[in-house]
Amino acid sequence: MVPIADPPLCSSSLSSLQTLGSDGVRITMESALTARDRVGVQDFVLLENHTSEAAFIENLRKRFKENLIYTYIGSVLVSVNPYKDLEIYTKNHMERYRGINFYEVSPHIYAVSDNSYRSMRTERRDQCILISGESGAGKTEASKKILQYYAVTCPASDQVETVKDRLLQSNPVLEAFGNAKTLRNDNSSRFGKYMDIQFDFKGAPVGGHILNYLLEKSRVVHQNHGERNFHIFYQLIEGGEEDLLRRLGLERNPQQYQYLVKVGHSRVSLYELWCFGFNRVLSVWVSQGNCPKVSSINDRSDWKVVRKALSVIGFSEDEVEELLNIIASVLHLGNIQYGGEDSGNAYITTDTQIKYLARLKSPLNLEQASSARDALSKAVYGRTFTWLVNKINVSLAYKNASVIGLLDIYGFEVFQHNSFEQFCINYCNEKLQQLFIELTLKSEQDEYEAEGITWEPVQYFNNKIICDLVEEKFKGIISILDEECLRPGDASDITFLEKLENTVGGHAHLTTHKLTDGKTRKVMGREEFRLLHYAGEVNYNVNGFLDKNNDLLFRNLKEVMCMSDNKILTQCFDRAELKDSRRPETAATQFKTSLAKLMEILMSKEPSYVRCIKPNDAKQAGRFDEVLIRHQVKYLGLMENLRVRRAGFAYRRHYETFLQRYKSLCPETWPSWQGKLADGVSTLVKHLGYKPEEYKLGRSKIFIRFPKTLFATEDALETRKHSLGERESHVSHAVVVQAWWKGILACRRARRRREAANTIRRFIKGFIYRHNERCPENEYFLDYVRYSFLMKLRRNLPKTVLDKSWPTPPTALIEASERLRKLYMQNMVWGYCKRINPEWKHQLEQKMVASEIFKNKKDNYPQSVPKLFVGTRLNGEEINPKVLQSLGSEKMKYAVPVTKYDRKGYKARPRQLLLTSNSAVIVEEAKLKQRIDYAALKGISVSSLSDGVFVLHVPTEDKKQKGDVVLQSDHIIETLTKVAICADKVNSININQGSITFTMGQGREGIIDFTSGSELLVAKAKNGHLSVTAPRLNSR
């Protein structure tokens, strides 16, 4: 039986609870509380005795026995390696964890993955998931599960599919070149890995980037008994096609290769090699791994997977061949053996190998090839690995994305013999622990602040002091080691130890055999120093520290590599490096720098943690080795983590969730609470008798200090469920009806939304196709545009015949709009004409004449337009009766007061101008001063300016006339229009610029000059002309 998740609630569970899922995945966290006796708690914060390591391990054990491998400490996931396939990683499981609240489901790596993904999307913050644990604890498996989760559940497009493939396929490639079978793990990662998965704005994985840390290069030349070299060597030999092997000069038999099985040289430093010369058989032959076949590994099928993965990632056939050439060369290099000559020269006993080497790699001469074989092998392999990572990065490259980082890095290591590698690894863990504590405390503090709850300081061990001890400039262990590596003279591992004693001997976290007291001295070697890590004490043997830190490759070997015609090697060994006379950075300093960068990367992201635990050393399912687990709980700092998380409150939930679950326990909140959620929770907990010190109410959550308070509430709920059972049936009927009605409403809403969405979609499509001929895509849009134009037109039609406004039509309606406009105008004009009366018609006729004569010709015409013409400006009483008498039967048509300017001296005299049916008459009081028959009127002159002066021209030969008459009227436009109409002289009105010449009588001529000025002025000028200054009008 494989229970897949925590046990479900009993059948009478409230309808509001989440107990769905045939496989029981979607069980509320609270539901598991009820089953806690059997399967423990899902979250360690609910442990009553949270400071007890025994209780912690007992909880882990209970769960492990039930195949519940995941447990939380708050948001940290603790995972125990089951060493068997559990049915909890199916697509169904992935779907169930998608978009679900962290606490609604039982703990799972998918919950962590989903939580990070959603935070990234909703909060737009980059995330990282830190996976740690010792070798074989399941880190790499966990990281693969996370990657698969994203590959399956995230949205995708065609282009994304290839990126997804590449992301997934980068794993087998990196594992082939960077993983190996060790005693602890058949697929142990021999490098640290940080991988960014990049997501675009739609949340689809679109790229990635990998950073690699500290590959265990020494494995290329030496492995412990029962261990293997990197997988790729065996895969190539077992799986490589005959042809390929022939080209590479390889045999299908791992036993043929020293680096894989037989014996090899180790423990001899290059330095020694150099000092002793090549005249001896140098290698100290020790037993190699001798373990080419492993039952859990199928090299042949793995080879196929790797070959396919390489091409998915984008390796060309040539690149693959060059890469494999390098792998084969390393094997050949390993087979070089040395013989001693009496003369003192070294000789190589394996000619064939050299032949291949020379052919495959570079023009190595015999001496170079034999001198630093292993150093060369390590350097070549190490750099090729870095090249491989870069190559994968190129194929995954993407810019401007949101990121989830996955850190799969070696956990804390304590062996019987610990060396430089353990020192680096444990230093790395020390740094990660610091980050972890800082960020966990910070997120706790942030939550308290957000909820408005006072922060209670938590006591915790700050391991900065240990980090400083290792990494501080000048005073730190790495600085001291570098100094010993670089200084001239006979520095050795022992002088390094002495220097440590002298420099940091007094440090509380460091001791040595010499410095310590009797009891510890017994368990320490003379060549060891002990660091007191956050996770415990570790003794490091200084042997090999200097060599490993120097990691030197002689210049001549580098030169040789630069000359290679293998393109990958020439990229790995850059000529620029040869020119650089500076000493390369030491291994420890390089590692320190890359760690500092990693910390920066992690600090900039929101972290989640997966802490992996290995249940036993035998890789067996179902075995729970308590001693081993206790060690890991300690090394992973889980108790500290729990203490920090529990410092304030054991349990916290959003009001809604809490009320939903426990509302049946209080009459006021059951069956539903109508008021504010916070008030509901407050009423509920008061009813339950919570004491003030047991809980706090934040802004959106309730915080409960002790698990026992929660458990008591949980037990009360259990009891309540039984009594509710009966009532529930009534309630359930009501609920059914309610649900139906809600369903109907929801359907309606959904339908409306669907229709709205369709309309919007049609509209957008129509807009895109709007310039096309009418087609199904745009007909809706075009109709709408037409309709809305016509509607707009209707609201904005011109109100009068003079109003020329008209809404702009859409392209499709330009012609129609023009026609409509014409029609509408005609109609309006027609209506207007119909409404017109005779008087008004007469007025308009006169205005038409005025327009013909003066429009655009005389400055004061525009002002006259709105003023109506009157029948006459003088009525019967204002004209002298004698004048009327003398006019006799002549009908008077218009009379207006005017000013007449004398011909002599241009004196102004008030006169009346009368227009009869036959003539224009100038009257002074009772005298008819001058009568001009219309037939005799030669013409009329006016200026183009705004003055009212005009001249009536008469024939000079007419003796009755005394010459042309110069008059001025205040209503010049009206007066002259009347004259023109009465005398039928519309075409005889001259509008002059500048001046008018007129006849004074007896053949003399007079001149009137017109100018513009500020006001009207008519006077005789010095030159004898009549000067008229016409006021300038605003419009000019």
Ligand SMILES: Nc1ncnc2c1ncn2[C@@H]1O[C@H](COP(=O)(O)OP(=O)(O)OP(=O)(O)O)[C@@H](O)[C@H]1O
């Ligand atoms: N969730 C799991 N389900 C089933 N088996 C697992 C699971 N996790 C790990 N294993 C088993 O444990 C083995 C070791 O796991 P993994 O390689 O992930 O360890 P690791 O922590 O990465 O170790 P190392 O530090 O050596 O790389 C796997 O090969 C697999 O057989």
Ligand SMILES: [Mg+2]
């Ligand atoms: Mg691993």
